[in-house]
Amino acid sequence: MLPKILVVDDDRYTRTLIEQLMRKSAEVHLAADGETARRLFAAEDFNLVLMDQRLPKDKGLDLLREFRLDRPRLVAILITGFADVRDAVAAVREGLFDYLTKPFDDLEALEAVIGKALELDRAYREIADLRETLASQSGSPIMITHSAAMEKLLVQLRQAAPLDTTVLIEGESGTGKEVIAKLLHSLSSRTGGPMKELNCGALSESLIEAALFGYEKGAFTGAVKTTPGYFEEADNGTILLDEIADMSPKLQVSLLRVLQEGTFVRLGSTVQRPSNFRLLCATNKPLEQEVAAGRFRSDLYYRINVVPLRVPPLRERRDDILPLALFFLDHFKRKFSKATGPLQSDAIATLENAQWTGNVRELKHTIERAVVINAGGPITSADLGLASTATPGSTYSTAAPTPLLAYREARLRFERAYFSSLMQAADGNVSEASRISGVARQNIYGHLERAEIVTKQ
Numbered sequence: 001m002l003p004k005i006l007v008v009d010d011d012r013y014t015r016t017l018i019e020q021l022m023r024k025s026a027e028v029h030l031a032a033d034g035e036t037a038r039r040l041f042a043a044e045d046f047n048l049v050l051m052d053q054r055l056p057k058d059k060g061l062d063l064l065r066e067f068r069l070d071r072p073r074l075v076a077i078l079i080t081g082f083a084d085v086r087d088a089v090a091a092v093r094e095g096l097f098d099y100l101t102k103p104f105d106d107l108e109a110l111e112a113v114i115g116k117a118l119e120l121d122r123a124y125r126e127i128a129d130l131r132e133t134l135a136s137q138s139g140s141p142i143m144i145t146h147s148a149a150m151e152k153l154l155v156q157l158r159q160a161a162p163l164d165t166t167v168l169i170e171g172e173s174g175t176g177k178e179v180i181a182k183l184l185h186s187l188s189s190r191t192g193g194p195m196k197e198l199n200c201g202a203l204s205e206s207l208i209e210a211a212l213f214g215y216e217k218g219a220f221t222g223a224v225k226t227t228p229g230y231f232e233e234a235d236n237g238t239i240l241l242d243e244i245a246d247m248s249p250k251l252q253v254s255l256l257r258v259l260q261e262g263t264f265v266r267l268g269s270t271v272q273r274p275s276n277f278r279l280l281c282a283t284n285k286p287l288e289q290e291v292a293a294g295r296f297r298s299d300l301y302y303r304i305n306v307v308p309l310r311v312p313p314l315r316e317r318r319d320d321i322l323p324l325a326l327f328f329l330d331h332f333k334r335k336f337s338k339a340t341g342p343l344q345s346d347a348i349a350t351l352e353n354a355q356w357t358g359n360v361r362e363l364k365h366t367i368e369r370a371v372v373i374n375a376g377g378p379i380t381s382a383d384l385g386l387a388s389t390a391t392p393g394s395t396y397s398t399a400a401p402t403p404l405l406a407y408r409e410a411r412l413r414f415e416r417a418y419f420s421s422l423m424q425a426a427d428g429n430v431s432e433a434s435r436i437s438g439v440a441r442q443n444i445y446g447h448l449e450r451a452e453i454v455t456k457q
C-alpha cells in the first residue's frame, strides 16, 4: 500500500510540484487552506504532512500543533518562505521532522527529505505494531530488524530454529548475539523448556565445569550438597555457551565428549546420564582464527559450527539505527516515566553517522543517557553526548577512530552541524547568528545555503 501524504499549501504551483514528484510512490492529497486540511486530516491516517507556514487564515505551525494533539507521532515537514527561518527553527525545536525552504529548486533533495520523513513514520509504526505484538506474546525476546542484512539473518534464523542443531553465533560485542540466541530458543520446539546461559569468559574453569556437569556432595571442597548442572537442568531445553572461544582446553575436551556421546557424568559420580539439550554457542572472536592459532580445538569447532550465524556490526546496517533508537527511546521513556520529546532531525543524523564501535549496546546506552538528562523538550544532537567530528568544539583526541572522509564531505558535515546549531542558538535571527559566530551578517545565508540548511533562492 502506498503511503499517504497530505500537502497543505495555498500556492498551487507548490502543491502540483510535490504531487507530480511523489505521485508514483505515494498517494498525495492536496489542501489549499487550513479548513480543507483539517477535514482531510480527520478522515485519513496520513503518513506525512507537508505544511506551508503561511496559509490564508492559519499559521502552518499552529495547525501542525493542533494535529499533533490527536496524533503525537505525526511526522511533518514545515514549508517556509525564505524569510521564515525563525518559524522553521521553532518547528525543528518542537521535534517536527524537518523544514524545507521555498522555492524548491533541488528536486532530488526535496524527494530525499520526503523519503526520510516517510521512513521515520514507518519506523514509528513498526514500533507501535511491535509493542502490540509484544503485549500479546510476552516472554519472546525483542529483536528489531529493519536492514536488509538483518532481514537476511532473520530468514536464516527462522530456518535454523526448529532444526535442533548446534548454532554458532558470531559477531562483535554488543551486536545482539544473546538476543539471537534467545530468539532461536523461543522459535524452536524446545521453547517450553528451560534456557540456560553460561559465560565462559567470565568464570574459572572449575566453576564452569561444576555449573555444566553438576556435582555430588563431597566431590570437591565446598560441594556441600548434590547439585545438578545445566546438562541436566536444560533437559528438553537449550544451553547457550557465551564467549566459547575462552573455554579452556580441558573443558573443550569434556564438552566434545558430551556432544559425541550424548551422555555426561556429574563431578564425583560414575553414573552416565543421558543429556537432551540443544547447544548454542556465541563468540565475539572469530573462532576460525582461534582454531588456526591453535587455541581452539578444530574437532570441537566442526561440532559446534553446524549452522553459523554472523551478526553484522551496526555500522554495516545503518538502516537499523533509527528504528532501534526509537525503540530504545520508547523503552526508556516508559522506564523512567519521562515525557521526553521526539528526536530532532540533527540528532537522527548524528545517530545515523556515528561509528558505534560498541554496536547496539552502545546505542542503547546513548539513548538511555539522553532520556535521563533530557529536561522535557525534543532530544537534540548535543543531548546524545557522542564524540562526533561533526560537533563543533569536540575534542578529536577522545573521538573514536573514524575512517577519514574526503575533505569536501567532512567540511560539508561540519558546516551543516555548525550552522544548524548556530541558527538554533540564535533562534533563527541572522544578526544574532552573526554576532555569535563572527561571520559577517551578509555572509550567513551563503553559508546556510552551502551547508544545504536552506535552499537557494
Ligand SMILES: Nc1ncnc2c1ncn2[C@@H]1O[C@H](COP(=O)(O)OP(=O)(O)OP(=O)(O)O)[C@@H](O)[C@H]1O
Pocket (backbone or CB within 6 Å): 142, 143, 144, 145, 171, 172, 173, 174, 175, 176, 177, 178, 179, 180, 284, 324, 360, 361, 364
Ligand atoms: N536487534 C535488536 N533489537 C533490540 N534490542 C537489541 C537488538 N540487538 C541488541 N539489542 C540489545 O542490545 C544489548 C546488547 O545485546 P546482546 O547482549 O545480545 O549483545 P551481545 O552480542 O551478546 O554482546 P556481547 O558480545 O558483549 O555479549 C541488549 O540489551 C539487547 O537487548
Ligand SMILES: [Mg+2]
Pocket (backbone or CB within 6 Å): 177, 178, 242
Ligand atoms: Mg552476549
